[in-house]
Amino acid sequence: MDVTEYVLSAGKAVLDMMEREWQPLNAVELEHQLDKAVEQILESDLASTLKRKKSPCIYEQLTQSQANAAPQMRTESGSAEAVESQPKRDSVDDAAVQHISELLQSSKAGTRMAGRARLSLSHTVLLSLTLLSERVSYRAVSDRFQLEKGNIHRIFFSFCERINRLEEKLIRWPVGSDAAETLVPFSSLLGKGEQENGKGVPQVLGVLGHTWIPIRLPVGKRVMERAKMKMETHPGSWLRLELVCDHRGQILHCRAGTGLEDGRGTSLRNRLAQQPDLTPSGSFLVARAGYPLTPQILTPYENSCGRKEELFNQTLEEHFGTFDQAVAKLKARFQRLKYLDVGNFERARAVVLTACVLHNVFLNTGQEFEGPFETEEAPIPEREVAVDEEGILHRDGVAELLFKNVNSARI
Structure with a gap:
């Protein structure tokens, strides 16, 4: 490599660094920086004058006031980062900010967040949680945090990227002792001593379902996606979020x-079939009609012909209520999920996954959502997309056991 190539390589590296670290200031941010610089110059001149005149008391008072008014400094990854003035915290709890900051700091999810402004980690988390928790525009957050709007956009998606890397750690399928703690009886009408074909009481590991997240797409892309998806009920500007929730x-x-990508629950059905240990003996998932009926996933009877089938379907509805509440709380805590103004599906996925990971973080730390929430209307029943003989036999066995218990209790 000759000298010219070395120079070109060095120049490219410098340009990349400038593009990563520098962003133009908007009017608000520029005015804030100018006011700050002028104030520092005036205070410095006044302090020098007082010091020369030997007025120690006044000088000490001024120095103390300067120290109190100066921005706080924090250190992250060995470098000092200026902390912005404290914005109001309407919907973001201080404990949540601290916990998520510690989680990111202790993880290997990445280095400093992207963006020109060197925010402290806690303020980066606060900014990002504000965008997730409130239905506010980037312009409003820009005014609140005194940052350029485009820079806030970069900081937010850098935060989402780091949280996404924690998915495997915080959204985990329960196995072993964790699975045992997750299992709940299929029905309270089934006593602990009941047996089904020599197995223990039927137990539910979780509820499989989905919800829809609306997305704003550019006009041209929205038309293209609608034509591609060929969906009347849910156009291309919707993202389907498939979840399994425990009790x-x-x-x-x-x-x-x-x-x-595939039909409802298809990939999960295949995974459970290939890895039987994911569903402990006697346990299964429950799902509404439209999901595959298998030994690992039980769905309602489409055509209830008798009391046995109706009792089974009613019991499933109790579990579906748990799922509906979990989804409602997820959307109530993270208001941005009610309408994602992100422009493309990849970023929409990143935001949705971030909300799901943080949902588990709050639950694991005992921070239950206590605000008002409204559950969504139950989806219109759909036909079963896939049925196998083992699934039919398993469902019939559980329904028969439940029906016998109810009748014996009445006698």
Whole structure:
């Protein structure tokens, strides 16, 4: 490599660094920086004058006031980062900010967040949680945090990227002792001593379902996606979020897509069939009609012909209520999921996954959502997309056991 190539390589590296670290200031940010610089110059001149005149008391008071008014400094990864003035915290709890900051700091999810402004980690988390928790525009957050709007956009998606890297750690399928703690009886009407074909009481590991997340796409892309998806009920500007939740509302499985990848629950069905240890003996998932009926996933009877089938379907509805509440709380805590103004599906997936990971973080730390929330209307029943003989036999066995218990209790 000759000198010219070395120079070109060095120049490219410098340009890349400038593009990563520098962004133009908007009017608000520029005015803020100018006011700050002028104030520092005036205070420095006044302090020098007072010091020369030997007025120690006044000088000490001024020095103390300067120290109190100066921006706080924090250190992250060995470099000092200026902390912005404290914005109001309407919907973001201080404990949540601290916990997520510690989680990111202790993880290997990445280095400093992207963006020109060197925010402290806690303020980066606060900014990102504000965008997730409130339905506010980037312009409003720009005014609140005194940052350029485009820079906030970069900081937010850098935060989402780092949280996404924690998915495998925080959204985990329960196995072993964790699975045992997750299992709940299929029905309270089934006593602990009941047996089904020599097995223990039927137990539910989780509820499989989905919800839809609306997305704003550019006009041209929106038309193209609608034509590609050929969906009347849900156009291309919707993202389907497939979840498995346990009885506490914790997310065990999360998958976001446009509906093009495969049928409902197909990949999960295949995974459970190939790895039987994921569903302990006598346990299964429950799902609404439209999902595959298998030994690992039980769905309602489409045509209830008798009391046995109706009792089974009613019991499933109790579990579906748990799932609906979990989804409602997820959307109530993270208001941005009610309408994602992100422009493309990849970024939409990143935001949705971030919300799901943080949902588990809050549950694991005992921070239950206590605000008002509204559950979505139950989806229109759909026909079963796939049925196998073992699934039919398993469902019939559980329904028969439940029906016998109810009748014996009445006698």
